[in-house]
Structures are given as structure tokens and as C-alpha cells.
Amino acid sequence: MSHASDLCVDGERLWTSLMAMAEIGATPAGGCNRLALSDLDRVGRDLFGVWYRAAGLAVRVDRMGNLFARRPGRDPERPPILMGSHLDTQPTGGKFDGVYGVLAGLEVVRTLNDADVETEGPVEVVVWTNEEGARFAPAMIGSGVWAGVFTLDEAHAARDADGLRFGDELARIGYLGDEEARAFPVHGAFEAHIEQGPVLEDETQQIGVVTGVQGMRWYDLCLSGEACHAGTTPMAARRDPARSAAEVISAFYDGLERFGEDARGTIGVLASEPESRNTVPGEVSASVDLRHPDPATLDAMEGALRELMDTTCRARGTTGTLERVWDSPPIVFDADCVAAVRGAAAACGYRHRDIVSGAGHDSVYVSRVAPAAMIFVPCLGGLSHNEAESATRADLEAGGNVLLGAVLARDATPPA
Ligand SMILES: [Zn+2]
Structure with missing residues (x-):
């Protein structure tokens, strides 16, 4: 058993997983088209399923198709720490938007497994359904229902451009779960994401400590x-x-x-x-x-x-x-979770700065019912929602290490 503070994620493994997921719905121009609740969304979720089962995680699926893959801790009764984002993409989306947050969470779990670290409380990798809103409006509806912003019935009644119902499509791809889609106690929620803007790259920063959403x-x-x-x-x-x-x-x-x-x-x-x-x-x-x-x-x-x-x-x-x-309205993230991210970036020696997100994210809704924060990594030219969306292995690895450090710091703090 190693000292948790010496742990580092495996950047190569994280990259390999990102590239494997990017093959599902790969577009000729190098992007991804994996619309929510499409056959390709199912294939992507199934691949994630292979990975979380291999990592020994137990999964719960709620009635919105949100997935929670749990790694237990010493105290199974303690509220979990969530790490995650979304796997759906825009029709001409990139390889990293959303997917990175899910697979960085998985990489943290794999790292903890390899080092045989037992956390105090459970940690869970989350996949939120239909963050993009490209096929079914509104955006961020999976986390929105979970946080009580929309009702389950409203969400299930949403229709795509062909008139297909969200609820029917969710059942059709086999991800209509039986857990209630409602917030449960959470000790902290961390979402790693590409910045989708040019600020970090322009300043040659490695990490954005996201303090809120404009x-x-x-x-x-x-x-x-x-x-x-x-x-x-x-x-x-x-x-x-x-x-x-x-x-x-x-x-x-x-x-x-x-x-x-x-x-x-x-x-x-x-x-x-x-x-x-x-x-x-x-x-x-x-x-x-x-x-x-x-x-x-x-x-x-x-x-x-x-x-x-x-x-x-x-x-x-x-x-x-x-x-x-x-x-x-503007969102201000939880001060302690933000401090955990900032502390982890500093401990790793990464160039970092505080930043406010210009785009909406699942964390906007999650933060209404749970202490939350986000970690940004630079993306090439600030480009996102574009097939040319790109990020470097080194920056993605850095974000994974900050996620790992923030989660361990939060885990070391007993819930209030
Ligand atoms: Zn996203």
C-alpha cells in the first residue's frame, strides 16, 4: 500500500481510453458524433461498462439514465464523492468535451485500485445523460432532473426533431434504470473538463481552478x-x-x-x-x-x-x-471544493489560475444540491463543439492528477 499523497494517474492509460471512446461515432474530420440516447450513445455507455466492471465498480442507473459507478470506502454509509461529466456529444463534436471528465474519474479509480488505497468514503464515477441538449432540449437535463430543476415527466416527454420521445429512447437503448432520479447526499462533486475557451492556452497555464459559472x-x-x-x-x-x-x-x-x-x-x-x-x-x-x-x-x-x-x-x-x-444566475462553487482543487494543483506544481466558466456544465445543477467544483485543462485554440477540438496528453494527465488530489483531500475531510 502506497502513500496516497504520492499517487499519480497514468496519463498514457487515460489517453488510450479517451481514444478508444472517440472511435465510437468517430467522424471523418476527426471528431465525434454520439448524440444522447442514440445507438452510439449506447455503445459508448457499454464500453464504459466494460471498464467500470473491470475496475470492480458496482453501478446504479437512475430513471434518467444517469450512471453512478461506485468504489466503496472504509465507511460505506458515508456520502460519496462524485467525479464525472457526460459521454454524449454535439453532432459535430470533439473527442474531449464531457468524455474527459468521465474518463478522468475512471482513471482516478484505476489509480486507487493499482495502489490498493482505501478511501474513507465511497467515490463514484458519474455519467450524466444528455448534457449537450443537441438532440433533446434542454441541455443538462440528466443532472437537472437529479437536482430537482426539471421533473422526470418533463424530461421523458421531450422529443427530438423526428418526434421520438426521450423516455422511449432511453428505454430502447437499455439505460432506463430503476433508481429514482433524485439527489442523494454527496460529500463533494468534481468535474474535470476542457476549458472550451482560449484563456489557459494564451497564458500557458496547465490548470484552471473553476470558481463558478458566469x-x-x-x-x-x-x-x-x-x-x-x-x-x-x-x-x-x-x-x-x-x-x-x-x-x-x-x-x-x-x-x-x-x-x-x-x-x-x-x-x-x-x-x-x-x-x-x-x-x-x-x-x-x-x-x-x-x-x-x-x-x-x-x-x-x-x-x-x-x-x-x-x-x-x-x-x-x-x-x-x-x-x-x-x-x-451566476454560480459560485463550494469554497472548500474549490480550495481542494487549488491545493491539488499547487501540490503538483502545475501552473494554475482561478477562472470562471463561460459555458454551462452539469456542475451548474449539481452545485445546487451538493458541494461542487470544476477543473479546467487547456484546449487547442480554445476550440470546442468542433471536430477539431484537441488537448494535449500532458494537460489531460495534469487535470487527472488534480482530480485525484482534490478527491483525496476532500475524502480526508469528514462530512459536516
Ligand atoms: Zn461538456
């Missing part, structure tokens, strides 16, 4: 004026919402800077009515996506946009509405 808000912006003839109406006589939109959007982007480098604003959709080449439009609508880790700053960003809209509309004789259609 808030996201979606709006519908609608500007109205008067449709009229493009040839006969003098410029000064127009009430043109396209002109208002151009001014609002331009000033909106210019003004984002003063909310700091963490502020994000995106106009993703722009549409006009009646969409005719020789008619000044009567209405222009746009989607607005605002993101920031601090809710007060999000409020200020929203306020600034509203004021811009009002001032511009007054000057141009148009009218505007800004309706908030979705609000995902």
Missing part, C-alpha cells in the same frame, strides 16, 4: 417604426427601426468595455419586417445574449442597453421593447 441572460429586443417607400420618403421623414437598431447595436458593443474583460454581449439573430429590399422596415427584432459572473454587473449591462434603446428611439421617432426571456 450568469447568462437572453433578451428579445424589438424596435418599431413605420414601414414606407424607400424611394419616395425623405430621410428626415422616416421612423426607421433599422437605423435605430444600427445605432443601438453599435453603441452597445462600444459600451461593453466599461463592464470589464469578463463582460460578454452578443447579438446573434437580426430580423426585419416586412423584409423587402425597397421598403423601410416597420420592425426590427434582435436577440441579445448577456453574460457576466456578477449579477449586479449583469443588471448594469441590462440597464445600459435599455437606456441606449430609449435614447435612440426618442431621437429617431421609433419605439423599443427589451424583454428578458431567460435568466441563468
Whole structure:
């Protein structure tokens, strides 16, 4: 039996497992297409099953198809520590998004097995169902139902583009389990993931200590004026919402800077009515996506946009509405779990920094009902949701070692 503090994961074994999983649904461009509850999702889960059985783990499957593969500890009654993420991908996804978090968890278990380490409490490798939301909306529905954000019935009733029901597809691939899909006591939950952004790579950091997930808000912006003839109406006589939109959007982007480098604003959709080449439009609508880790700053960003809209509309004789259609508040991860990640990165001597996640993850919902944190590793060019998604063996191994260290540190802390 070795000293747990001297343990290191086997980076080569982790890489080999990642590459074996990547063969399931491999695309010609080097990515993965393993949509949730497809035949390929089943094959991927089955392969994971071969591995967790070989590692001696006992699995529970809940009614959402979430998998919990358990390695017992000295005290089987103690709430487990969870390590995991998702195995489903985007239709043109990569090899690492989600899969890395699951297989890094498996690698931690294999490492503990090899060294014959008995933890105080159980550790469990988790696979959350349908994180991507590419086939069944919404995203993160497996962890969402588990955390009580959605009901089981809502989730099972979700349909894909072909009209197939989530519940039917889950049963069809053989992963409709009999455990209730409901949160149980958890001592800590750790999700390793590629960053899906460029910050760590740009700074040549090896590890991102994820302190939380930024808030996201979606709006519908609608500007109205008067449709009229493009040839006969003098410029000064127009009430043109396209002109208002151009001014609002331009000033909106210019003004984002003063909310700091963490502020994000995106106009993703722009549409006009009646969409005719020789008619000044009567209405222009746009989607607005605002993101920031601090809710007060999000409020200020929203306020600034509203004021811009009002001032511009007054000057141009148009009218505007800004309706908030979705609000995902910022998440702050558990301070002790974050400290365990930071401590493990420091103990391994890895270059690391604190970082706020720009994307949603299963940990957003898990953190509502359990102490949670995440570990980021760099990915090439910050690219993700893309077949060219890539990460280095060394960085993936580093993330595995941080996961191992964080889990052991958490395990050494008795549950409150
Ligand atoms: Zn993911």
C-alpha cells in the first residue's frame, strides 16, 4: 500500500481510453458524433461498462439514465464523492468535451485500485445523460432532473426533431434504470473538463481552478417604426427601426468595455419586417445574449442597453421593447471544493489560475444540491463543439492528477 499523497494517474492509460471512446461515432474530420440516447450513445455507455466492471465498480442507473459507478470506502454509509461529466456529444463534436471528465474519474479509480488505497468514503464515477441538449432540449437535463430543476415527466416527454420521445429512447437503448432520479447526499462533486475557451492556452497555464459559472441572460429586443417607400420618403421623414437598431447595436458593443474583460454581449439573430429590399422596415427584432459572473454587473449591462434603446428611439421617432426571456444566475462553487482543487494543483506544481466558466456544465445543477467544483485543462485554440477540438496528453494527465488530489483531500475531510 502506497502513500496516497504520492499517487499519480497514468496519463498514457487515460489517453488510450479517451481514444478508444472517440472511435465510437468517430467522424471523418476527426471528431465525434454520439448524440444522447442514440445507438452510439449506447455503445459508448457499454464500453464504459466494460471498464467500470473491470475496475470492480458496482453501478446504479437512475430513471434518467444517469450512471453512478461506485468504489466503496472504509465507511460505506458515508456520502460519496462524485467525479464525472457526460459521454454524449454535439453532432459535430470533439473527442474531449464531457468524455474527459468521465474518463478522468475512471482513471482516478484505476489509480486507487493499482495502489490498493482505501478511501474513507465511497467515490463514484458519474455519467450524466444528455448534457449537450443537441438532440433533446434542454441541455443538462440528466443532472437537472437529479437536482430537482426539471421533473422526470418533463424530461421523458421531450422529443427530438423526428418526434421520438426521450423516455422511449432511453428505454430502447437499455439505460432506463430503476433508481429514482433524485439527489442523494454527496460529500463533494468534481468535474474535470476542457476549458472550451482560449484563456489557459494564451497564458500557458496547465490548470484552471473553476470558481463558478458566469450568469447568462437572453433578451428579445424589438424596435418599431413605420414601414414606407424607400424611394419616395425623405430621410428626415422616416421612423426607421433599422437605423435605430444600427445605432443601438453599435453603441452597445462600444459600451461593453466599461463592464470589464469578463463582460460578454452578443447579438446573434437580426430580423426585419416586412423584409423587402425597397421598403423601410416597420420592425426590427434582435436577440441579445448577456453574460457576466456578477449579477449586479449583469443588471448594469441590462440597464445600459435599455437606456441606449430609449435614447435612440426618442431621437429617431421609433419605439423599443427589451424583454428578458431567460435568466441563468451566476454560480459560485463550494469554497472548500474549490480550495481542494487549488491545493491539488499547487501540490503538483502545475501552473494554475482561478477562472470562471463561460459555458454551462452539469456542475451548474449539481452545485445546487451538493458541494461542487470544476477543473479546467487547456484546449487547442480554445476550440470546442468542433471536430477539431484537441488537448494535449500532458494537460489531460495534469487535470487527472488534480482530480485525484482534490478527491483525496476532500475524502480526508469528514462530512459536516
Ligand atoms: Zn461538456
